Amino acid sequence: MKPAVWTGDHFFTGDIACAEGALAAGCRFFAGYPITPATEIAEHMATRLPEVGGTYIQMEDEIASMAAILGASCAGVKSMTATSGPGFSLMMENLGLGICTETPCVVVNVQRAGPSTGLPTLGAQADMMQARWGSHGHYEIIALAPASPQELFHLTITAFNLSETYRLPVLVMADEVVGHLSERVVIPPAAAVKTRERVPASGRRDRYKPFQRGACGVAPMAAAGAGYAVHVSGLTHDERGYPDMSAAGQEKMMTWLTEKIRANRDKIIQTESYRLDDAEIAIVSYGISARSSLAAVDEARAAGIRAGLLRLVTVWPFPEELIRDLAGRVRALVTVELNLGQIHLEVERCARGQAPAILVGHAGGAVIPPEEIVARLSAVSRT
Amino acid sequence: MKAQPADHPLNGLLRTERIPHIWCPGCGIGTAFSACLTALLNSGMDLTKTAMVSGIGCSGRAAGYVKLDSYHTTHGRAIPFATGMKLAKPELNLVVFSGDGDLFAIGGNHFIHGARRNVDLTVVCVNNFNYGMTGGQAAATTPTYAKTTTTPLGNPDTPFNLPLLAYAAGATFVARWTILHNRDLTRCLEEALAHRGFSFVEVLAPCPTGYGRRNREKPLDALHLYQEHAVIRNGASPIEVELDPKRAITLGTFVQIQRATCIDMYDKVCRPAVAL
Amino acid sequence: MTAKLWRTPLDAADIEVTRGVVHIVEERCKGCGYCIAFCPREVLELGAHYNAKGYHPPIAKRMEACVNCHYCEIICPDFAIFSVAAQS
Numbered sequence: 001m002k003p004a005v006w007t008g009d010h011f012f013t014g015d016i017a018c019a020e021g022a023l024a025a026g027c028r029f030f031a032g033y034p035i036t037p038a039t040e041i042a043e044h045m046a047t048r049l050p051e052v053g054g055t056y057i058q059m060e061d062e063i064a065s066m067a068a069i070l071g072a073s074c075a076g077v078k079s080m081t082a083t084s085g086p087g088f089s090l091m092m093e094n095l096g097l098g099i100c101t102e103t104p105c106v107v108v109n110v111q112r113a114g115p116s117t118g119l120p121t122l123g124a125q126a127d128m129m130q131a132r133w134g135s136h137g138h139y140e141i142i143a144l145a146p147a148s149p150q151e152l153f154h155l156t157i158t159a160f161n162l163s164e165t166y167r168l169p170v171l172v173m174a175d176e177v178v179g180h181l182s183e184r185v186v187i188p189p190a191a192a193v194k195t196r197e198r199v200p201a202s203g204r205r206d207r208y209k210p211f212q213r214g215a216c217g218v219a220p221m222a223a224a225g226a227g228y229a230v231h232v233s234g235l236t237h238d239e240r241g242y243p244d245m246s247a248a249g250q251e252k253m254m255t256w257l258t259e260k261i262r263a264n265r266d267k268i269i270q271t272e273s274y275r276l277d278d279a280e281i282a283i284v285s286y287g288i289s290a291r292s293s294l295a296a297v298d299e300a301r302a303a304g305i306r307a308g309l310l311r312l313v314t315v316w317p318f319p320e321e322l323i324r325d326l327a328g329r330v331r332a333l334v335t336v337e338l339n340l341g342q343i344h345l346e347v348e349r350c351a352r353g354q355a356p357a358i359l360v361g362h363a364g365g366a367v368i369p370p371e372e373i374v375a376r377l378s379a380v381s382r383t
Numbered sequence: 384m385k386a387q388p389a390d391h392p393l394n395g396l397l398r399t400e401r402i403p404h405i406w407c408p409g410c411g412i413g414t415a416f417s418a419c420l421t422a423l424l425n426s427g428m429d430l431t432k433t434a435m436v437s438g439i440g441c442s443g444r445a446a447g448y449v450k451l452d453s454y455h456t457t458h459g460r461a462i463p464f465a466t467g468m469k470l471a472k473p474e475l476n477l478v479v480f481s482g483d484g485d486l487f488a489i490g491g492n493h494f495i496h497g498a499r500r501n502v503d504l505t506v507v508c509v510n511n512f513n514y515g516m517t518g519g520q521a522a523a524t525t526p527t528y529a530k531t532t533t534t535p536l537g538n539p540d541t542p543f544n545l546p547l548l549a550y551a552a553g554a555t556f557v558a559r560w561t562i563l564h565n566r567d568l569t570r571c572l573e574e575a576l577a578h579r580g581f582s583f584v585e586v587l588a589p590c591p592t593g594y595g596r597r598n599r600e601k602p603l604d605a606l607h608l609y610q611e612h613a614v615i616r617n618g619a620s621p622i623e624v625e626l627d628p629k630r631a632i633t634l635g636t637f638v639q640i641q642r643a644t645c646i647d648m649y650d651k652v653c654r655p656a657v658a659l
Numbered sequence: 660m661t662a663k664l665w666r667t668p669l670d671a672a673d674i675e676v677t678r679g680v681v682h683i684v685e686e687r688c689k690g691c692g693y694c695i696a697f698c699p700r701e702v703l704e705l706g707a708h709y710n711a712k713g714y715h716p717p718i719a720k721r722m723e724a725c726v727n728c729h730y731c732e733i734i735c736p737d738f739a740i741f742s743v744a745a746q747s
């Protein structure tokens with residue numbers, strides 16, 4: 001067997017970095033379906049997984065891919081799939097099953113422009129709202145937005161760790177540009193990679209309840225074959241996993257599924273600030289658009305505009321308090337994203353009218369150039 | 384002669400606190416499920432390493448009653464879920480227990496690909512000719528001219544021949560029985576469980592509430608039709624297998640062949656070093 | 660009642676016919692009647708009483724005729740009936 005952690009200095013694409021991040025995190029099962037611009041993740045996993053004792057399978061579609069990784073996860077193996085818009089739509093059904101059954105796994109969406117087949121080879125960030133509530137029903141989700149190949153490596157590990165900590169599917173919302181961009185990626189020694197391992201069930205088999213939450217968090221998870229005879233169902237269920245077809249049962253399960261994320265928002269949410277302390281205008285951005293924004297901040301500062309950047313590393317759950325506080329101390333909030341206003345609406349909502357929310361975005365297909373952002377910043381600064 | 388206090392012999396494999404189950408009076412799913420549990424008990428398999436995976440629908444509820452690791456998944460997706468489970472942990476025995484609507488309409492694509500790959504699963508399909516859970520709508524197995532709530536004038540479509548479909552897709556064990564032919568069914572399920580590769584057992588069962596009511600077929604009538612028209616032809620070519628409840632119902636084990644499983648081939652082709 | 664045979668098997672004297680006792684788990688029964696219709700020894704009939712769910716469970720009207728073939732047990736969709744060997 002070859003080493004799972006490819007320690008060293010590399011130059012490769014975000015897609016490869018993502019696959020290597022998964023392997024470093026302990027992922028040993030990948031089920032997928034080819035789709036531009038995420039195919040390279042599957043291709044790399046097809047080569048690397050058997051080398052490290054794992055399993056790769058190309059399924060018949062993305063519905064099956066999502067089902068297969070949930071099955072693998074229930075068997076106790078860390079698992080992942082990767083896709084783009086059309087496939088992400090197909091995964092929504094079983095994503096809901098993963099949320100309802102609290103099954104850890106990672107879903108990577110290397111976003112391309114839609115709707116429908118859209119622009120397969122060109123980037124967008126227009127699945128952000130689908131990431132929030134694309135599957136039916138009300139739920140909380142965790143979605144991360146990497147801005148570079150290096151970050152795709154790290155955030156894929158983070159995604160696995162969060163999924164094991166909170167027992168849910170975690171979304172890595174990359175985009176075509178980050179996925180296909182080749183850059184330096186440094187992979188640390190295996191010992192330096194922090195991974196979160198699943199808490200297995202223990203104790204008396206007749207007393208174990210697969211969904212009984214302890215005071216400190218999610219229930220330990222008995223893998224298939226561990227001897228606990230668990231029942232896991234996508235129906236509304238009680239702590240035994242048995243269907244509870246009542247409003248009270250629904251309330252109880254939903255409270256838990258949402259509260260385990262809401263109560264831990266501070267631990268989950270990661271953001272980065274750049275020159276924000278004295279900023280008059282705050283840019284809110286994520287993924288590839290945050291890199292244009294970073295350049296735009298410096299260019300704007302050089303032109304005498306006091307701009308700063310809040311980069312969302314975690315997009316969901318949304319850093320509501322942070323945006324609210326920021327809105328109270330800047331003249332304007334400018335959201336930069338590759339869509340026609342998705343996270344922008346969240347920013348506007350959280351600003352609560354304290355500062356105007358402005359969108360710099362377009363329909364996708366090209367990165368937003370820093371000049372376009374600077375032009376908007378200077379227009380705002382003049383008002 | 385004094386009656387001994389005793390438990391039902393399958394109680395050990397049932398989540399007894401959930402019995403009686405939801406299936407209607409005269410519904411054949413319980414009998415098919417019971418045969419499956421008996422076969423599991425007789426199989427000699429390590430049942431702590433055995434999981435049952437179901438989709439959605441009446442038959443899909445089976446996973447909720449078996450005291451094994453059991454997974455009640457989404458509509459049609461039991462096979463890919465079980466495929467992931469089997470590949471991730473090959474020592475597990477996987478039984479997929481679901482209905483005709485689940486496995487062959489919404490899940491049809493997954494079925495043919497599971498069979499093509501010869502994933503080592505035992506797929507038990509309770510075929511009651513309609514969607515029972517939603518109230519008796521037409522399925523991919525509803526006989527032509529049969530009445531359902533969505534074919535009030537009769538079904539204009541042609542149903543699948545499930546054994547032929549399974550065989551054509553690559554299943555290595557293909558059989559059909561009815562709930563009436565219970566001893567044959569149970570023995571067949573034992574063979575299917577022991578079979579390495581994708582095994583498929585179709586079980587004909589009445590749905591008195593959904594299908595029977597609209598086709599003038601009481602539960603006992605259905606069983607009598609099975610009794611009168613069943614022709615047991617083990618080894619019959621799947622293309623000649625008939626399913627016309629009013630005329631001829633071919634039963635038996637039609638296909639039983641050996642072929643490298645999905646995992647055999649992955650080990651051989653993709654990780655020879657690991658397989659050694 | 661003895662079984663009607665076309666001819667008497669040569670080893671009829673050596674064969675010991677098994678005897679069984681039927682147990683009915685009344686609270687599980689849904690009154691489908693399969694066990695009654697398909698019992699080869701006509702041991703069962705529909706009871707006049709109701710269980711908690713409002714169904715008529717079967718009763719063993721001719722328990723002495725039961726040969727413990729288990730067919731009632733395996734045809735029952737509800738895990739509501741089974742037979743055990745009679746203690747002689």
